[in-house]
Amino acid sequence: MRNQEAKPSYARTVIAYIILIILAFLCLFFFYILIVNATRNHFEIQKGFSALPGTSLVRNFENVMNDANIPVQSGLVNSLIVSGMSALLATYFSCLTSYGLYAYDFKLKKPAFVFILLIMAMPTQVSALGFLRLVDRMHMLDTLPPLFLPSIAAPAVFYFMHSYMQSNLPMELIEAARIDGSGEFRTFNRIVIPLMKPAIAVQAIFSFVSSWNNYFMPALVISSNNKKTLPILIAALRSADFLKFDMGKVYMLITIAIVPIIIVYILLSKYIVAGVTLGGVKE
Amino acid sequence: MGDKQGRTAGHRTVSYAKYGYLFILPFFIAFAVFQLIPLCSTIYYSFFEYYRSGLKVIGPSFVGLDNYKTLFTTDLGKYMGNTLIMWIIGFVPQIVVSLLLAAWFTDVRLRIKGKQFFKVVIYMPNLIMASAFAMLFFALFSDNGPVNSVLMAMGLRSEPFRFLSSVWGSRGLVGLMNFLMWFGNTTILLMAAVMGISPSLFEAAEIDGAGPVQIFFRVTLPLIRPILVYVLITSMIGGLQMFDVPQILTNGEGSPSRTTMTMIMYLNKHLFSKNYGMAGAVSVVLFILCAVLCVVIYFALNSDNTGRQTRRHARKRGAVK
Structure with a gap:
């Protein structure tokens, strides 16, 4: 046999x-x-x-960097600011929210959790119109903060943190900290955050990448050249007379936009690939 | 688990309740400000005639359901169809290939070497900027791009194939890109699901004389159904959001003759031209579609809970072995 x-x-x-x-x-x-x-x-x-x-x-690299029509240097900086801030806000506040729902008992605990799960997959595009009107009224059109502030409410990151917390954060530890007289916020910042580091690292990478790659919202919010992020610059290549372009420059700009991510990915691939399934959402 | 803690620390949790609210407050404030209120005003504007004609602003004046009537009698059906077709072109090969790879990677008898390498490689396109990826494809598949020069050098064609001028060429390219970007992700999810199945089930099936094909259809597939549902629905929502790739590939035109125009591209068009009434109506249609799918996801995740626990046990047992 x-x-x-x-x-x-x-x-x-x-x-x-x-x-x-x-x-x-x-x-x-x-x-x-x-x-x-x-x-x-x-x-x-x-x-x-x-x-x-x-x-x-x-x-090619020098040509792209010094092209007056394509503000690559400011584009890189803007992309870094927006993505870095998104990753920071999404991970910190998702930890905070999931800790609130994990460590405390209160009346609206269950409804709040169900609500977040329900909105988890809701695309932001459906409220884009209202969002743009709001940003306009707040006089924040053509600025970077509207691109990263919404990351404070990141349901998918929350769900990941929540699942991770349930299997990796013993309540006994929190109790012990309380007995030692540690305040709730201090406990969160000094004990919970360090324990959540592996989850934070994985989610920070995912949030960073998705913000780095985001094109829809930045293209609608940003209009001046020196505030543009990389995806908008790439899109601009396509809309101008494509055939007039120096193709070496076109390929170089695409390379600049994706190679940093690929390098980080190759260095951290072990954790990233494991992180895809570690996330409760996707499991 | 929650019950046990509630019982032992019951008297304490009462006094800490306010911290619970305090900790989840930022999330809900941010959600209300950046999503809920905008969603309400989006719905509100969908009942108004409110657009820009040159420098003149028309409206806002209440028109009831007129925007929806215009939407459904004109192009919405066509764009929904485009979105659906391009989603299917990408999703069908994606799910087939992912299931196949997941089965192979987890089959102990195949003993595939370099699993980690393949996983890393096939997941990579998922992290690439979609707009850069689309721009790359545009350059590669343009009439005098590298792909055509290879096709001609190999003697497969005597003249360039104009991918982006043909309906199925451009739809196919969008589907191909979606496939490449997502099959690695799906493979890894399905693999985790398959590895969560208790090995004793496979052993029992084998002892009963089941072949690999039978095991796949009779054991593996039924047991990973919750994850399959999850993959299907999230992919549908992703499909509804399809934007970057066709937008960049066709320069926002949905060329040829708007056969690659998706719902979000249409929304984007109205947002750019500041036709708030129509943009609102498109958004509401999208919202309703997504809301239905979100509810399905919620139930898929919840029905999965019991399954996940047993799977976690199985995994622990596997680790001990």
């Missing part, structure tokens, strides 16, 4: 490897072309495809 089964397994393994390699190739190939083309100049790119890198990497 064992022999009979060993054979089909062998064939299946080969098929599995072939399909896996094709899929991995698909995932990597486009980024390979991107990186290769970012190292070639406009004319080399126009001449046709080549799998070998060129020599214009530095020049």
Whole structure:
């Protein structure tokens, strides 16, 4: 019986490897072309495809950085500010909210929890109109804060923190802190936050990335050039006369927008891939 | 667990209740300010004629359901159809491939090496900026881009294939990008679900003489149903939100002849031209669709609770072995 089964397994393994390699190739190939083309100049790119890198990497980079029409440097800074603040606000306040619902008993505890679960998957786009009107009335159009302040209410991050807390934060510890005379906020900041570090790290990465990649809202809120984030700059490439562009610059700008994320991802991939399922939401 | 704590620390929790409210307050304030109030005013504006014509602002004047009537008698159906078609083009291969990979990765008899490597690689596109990814595809698949030059060099075509001028070419590209961006994520979720199934079930099925295909359809699939429902519904909500990829790929035109225009692109158009009445009506339609799906997710997550506990036990047992 064992022999009979060993054979089909062998064939299946080969098929599995072939399909896996094709899929991995698909995932990597486009980024390979991107990186290769970012190292070639406009004319080399126009001449046709080549799998070998060129020599214009530095020049393309300098060209993009010094292009007066594409404010890449301020774009990078703006993207960093918005994404960093989003990650910070989303993780801290999600911890706070989940701790409030985990450690205390109060009348509205259950309704509050159910409510957050219900709105968890609601896209922000459905209230975009009202949001823009509100931001306008608050005189915050064309500023960065409207892009990260809403992160204080991040239901999906909350749900992750809540699941993590339930299995990793013993109430005995909180009780002990109370007996030692630690105030509630102090307990939260000094004991709970450090214990939540692994969850905070994973969610900070996810919040950072999704904010870094966000295009819909920033494009509607921001209008002046020096406040634009990277996705808006990329979109601007597409809307201007595409054919007039130096293609080396186009590929370089895309590279600048995605390579930092890829590098961080490769360094932390172990935690990120584990984090996808660690999150209660997705499990 | 909550019960036990309530009993032992019951007298204490009463005096701490106000901290509970205090701690969850920021979340609810932020939610009210940035989502709930905007949602209400969005619904409110959907009943008004309120747009800009040149420099003149028309309205706001109450028109009842007129915006909805205009919406449903004109293009909404078409854009809903586009969104649905492009979602399906991406989702069907996504779920098939993810199920297949999840089954392979968790099959002890296949012993695939480099699992971690493959997981890292297939998840990567999920973290890439969708607008940059779309821009990249636009450059690669443009009429004189690298893909066409490869196709011609290989002798597969004598002239460039104009992907972005053909309806199914551009829809296919959007679907392909959605597939590439999401199948890794789905694979990892489904894998976790499969690994949560008690190994003894697989062993029992094997002893009863079930082959890998039978085990997949009779054991694995029924047991991961809650996660499948979750994946399906979140993907549908993601599909309704489809924007970045077709917007950048077609420069917001939904070309050719608006066959790739999605609901959110349509909303975006009205928001940019400051037609608040119509934007409101589109938003409300989207809101109703998403609300229904959110309720389904809530129940999927809740019915999953018991299953998750047993799975967690199974995992612990697996670790001991």
